[in-house]
Amino acid sequence: MAHAAVVSRVYGIMAEFDxxxxxxxxxxxxxxxxYRRFDCYTPFPIHGLTDAMGVREAKVPWTVFICGLIGALFGFGLQVYTSAIDYPLNVGGRDFISWPYFIPITFECxxxxxxxxxxxxxxxYNGLPAPYHPVFNVPQFVRASVDRFFLxxxxxxxxxxxxxxRTFLQSLNPISISEVEA
Amino acid sequence: MQEAIRARVVQEPPLFEGEQTYERITAQIGDIPFEKHPIGWTVMFGLGFVGTTLLIFALVVLVAIGTGIWGINQPVAWGFAIINFVWWIGIGHAGTLISAILLLMRQAWRMSINRFAEAMTIFAVMCAGLFPLFHTGRPWVAYWLFPLPNWLAMWPQFRSPLEWDVFAVSTYFTVSVLFWYMGLIPDLAAVRDRAKSHLAKVISGILSWGWRNSAIHWMRYESAYLLLAGLSTPLVLSVHSVVSLDFAISIVPGWHVTIFPPYFVAGAIYSGFAMVLTLVIPFRILYPKLREYITMHHIDMMAKVMLATGLIVFYGYMMEAFFGFYSAAIFEKYLMTNRMFGPYWPVYWSLIFCNGLVPQSLWFPKVRHNLWLLFIISLIVNVGMWLERFVIVVTSLHRDFTPSAWGMYGPTFWDWATYIGTLGFFVMMMFLFARFVPMLAMAELKDLWYRLYGHGGEHNGHPKTEAPAPTRTGGGA
Structure with a gap:
């Protein structure tokens, strides 16, 4: 096996822990x-693992916050537009923008x-759906969803x-080490 | 925090029956879709299927002839459709309570029942949605309820609680499905990794979106899951509050009451827990291995929640009666008298029996640990909550302000057929769910086992597999 040829086809090196x-x-x-470009694979979320990996981000909470804000504005705006601008309708003498009545739908939106x-x-953010990923080329990897922990x-x-x-991963004392084909 | 959970839970009765390993949890639950199903499954699915057929038949006749085949008329125009709508929505609420509110409260016992309860929520909301849809009489123009631009320049009436209901219930259904499905993704990936047949691999592979258990993915997943729980919590409270406003915003005697929103929410959770128990007890018999994860401790906790919410509901009944007599309003006073001693008196007193008296037996640990008794009590509570909605809808409407407009209401065959049909549909969907989807949240159970008992060295694993293979290359090759 020519060394160079192998390198070009390698996604990474994987170590298995128990x-x-x-x-x-x-x-x-x-x-x-x-190392900065590495990932761990575990059957359930392990607290403290991303801290150990040095990964820190809050993209999901910010996305949720912004989407929630857009939703609230959309919901309120929709009601104001339809009830006060596009087709103003006098219902029992209430204001066209009778905002307390608009709260439930604003909230739901x-x-x-x-x-x-x-x-x-x-x-x-997770890049899903991912129809193909190289890590699945490692035969032991099916146990990442059962009882094994991979890096x-x-x-x-x-x-x-x-x-x-490879030598470095060996020093971590894993159960096994595999090369991951790209 | 891990220590705190461990300290608190270890003294309590076990959340797991017997010694577990990650492998065992995955195999026990993840293999159910691939195993031969018990005969009881076929029987129950069959019954559910017959009920679904009845439902379809009843709805076809309804659409062909019109809502006149139901017992509704003036003055009681709401009848079974609204009773069943409120009943089913309420049942759904326990699922969200278990999956979202108990998650935020860090209740470890929710882990083994949340998937199950969320499935129940989704199917219950499906049943609920059918009733107002067909109660409109012309379900094919139901899209008028949504603010779609149209050539009539016509918009929905956003100042009506009925329109709020459209938004609340459709949002509730959508968010429940998202929450449930997101929890399923890692477990479907585990099923994919276990599947033997190509077809099963492909289907579970597509449904799990190529999930690969990456730690960074788990981090975003957990963050999204927690946020969904945080969003579902006020959502579930808002949904039944909005449903109660359908009544409370009107001026009909017995409906125009400020206690309605909290009283409806408590009733919803109460009936939902009763339904969870009604389902979990037979499922533990059909699939004995579930008993390792849904232990008597879980059953006991659910019975306690049922007792607590039942007391709130009963307090609601007493307050309604108090409001009625204290209001000094002739119509309110008459409403209460009519409820208790009018033509529908057996319904009211059955309701007090089912929801006021029977749950008091749950104070006794012996009752909470007797599965047969508990099953019967949960059925009685389900009936009681249905009667509650009957009392609220019918007794208020049938005799309101003007005696010349009074009338009586009674269901017809088609009312019953539609109602029993939805029960069948619900049972069918629950059994299909049990057949094809991992019934318990495997990843969460493994996480819980790890947090309670630690990795525990050898007891958790398997003898170390044959040593590191340092020279091994090319994983898949």
Missing amino acids: SPEALIEAARRTRVEG MVLFAAFGAFIGMLA CIEARDPKFDPERT
Whole structure:
């Protein structure tokens, strides 16, 4: 196997661990070692793992907030436009913009838009749907949804080097190490 | 926080029956869609299917002939359609309470019943939506309820609580589906990884959107999940409040009461928990392995919530009676007298029996731990809550201000057929759900097990597989 040929077809190198604690420690050391392009794979969310990986973001909450705001404005604006501008209708002598009556629908629109923001935002930032992903080429990876904990250092990391990265992962004492084909 | 949960829960009765491993949790729940289903499943699905057929038949006849086939007329124009609408919506509320409010309150016992209860919510809201839709008499123009630009230059009346209902219920349904489906994505990915047949792999693969359990994905997922819970909490309170405003904003005696919104919400949660128990107890018999995750502790907690909300509801009944007599308004006073001693007196006193007396037995731990008794009590509560809506809708309308406009209301065969039909549809959908979808939230259960008992070294795992293979290359090759 020619070395260069392999490198060009590699997505990364993956190490398998059997406990969340081992994975958190491995993620911390990978970060300290200077790797930035790596990800962990776990059957359930593990608290403290993203901190150990040094990942921090609040894109989803901001998206939800902005969507909620748009929803509320849309809901209120819709009622004002239809009841006061497009077809002003005198109902029992009330103001055309009888705002207390518009609150329930404003609220419902806010929740509806914010919920879509949360759902679609989560999928979009995660790059889903993803019909194909290289990590699934590793046969053991089916257990990422059952009981195993994986860490994959990706080839696009500037520090990635097939030999040295493998040796480093070896020092983390994993159950197994596999090369991930792209 | 992890320590706090552990400390609190370990002293309580167990949330899991028997020793679990991540592998065991995944296999027990994730394999149900691939296993041969029990005979009881076929029987119940069959019954549900027959009911659904009845529903379709009843609706076809309704559309062909008109709402005249129902018992509704002046003065009681609402009848079964609105009774059943409110009843079904209320049942749905327990699902959202369990999935959202108990999540925010960090109640660990919600984990094993949330998926189930959310499915119940969705199907209950589907049943609920049918009633006002067909009660309009012309369901094919139901889109008039939405603010769509049209050549009549006509807009919905946004100052009406009935229009608020359209927005509240459709938002509630949409958000419930999103919440439920988002919780399912990681579990469908686990099913995909277990599936043996190509077809099952493809279907679960598509439905799980290529989820790969990435830690960064989990972070965004958890954040979105928590926010959805935070959004659903005020939403669920708003939905039944808006439903209650359908009544309370009018000036009909017995409806024009300020206590309605909180009293309706409590009643909704009360009836919803009764329905969860009505479903969970037979499902534990049909699928014995569920007993490892839905333990007697869960059942006990649900019974306690039922008792607590039942007391609030009963307080509501007492306040209604008090308002009626204290108001010194002749129509309000007559309404209460008529409710208790008028032509519908058996309904009112059955309601007090079902919702006021029977739940008091839940004070006794012996009753809460007797599944047969609890099942019967939950059925009685379901009936009681239905009677409550009957009392509210019918007794207020049938004798209001002018005796010359008084009348009586009674359901017809088609009223019953539609109602029983939705019950069948609900049962059918629940059993289809049990057949094809992981019934419990596997990832959340694994997370809970980990937080309660820790990874626990060997007890959780499998003997370490044959050592690291340092020279191994090319994963899939």
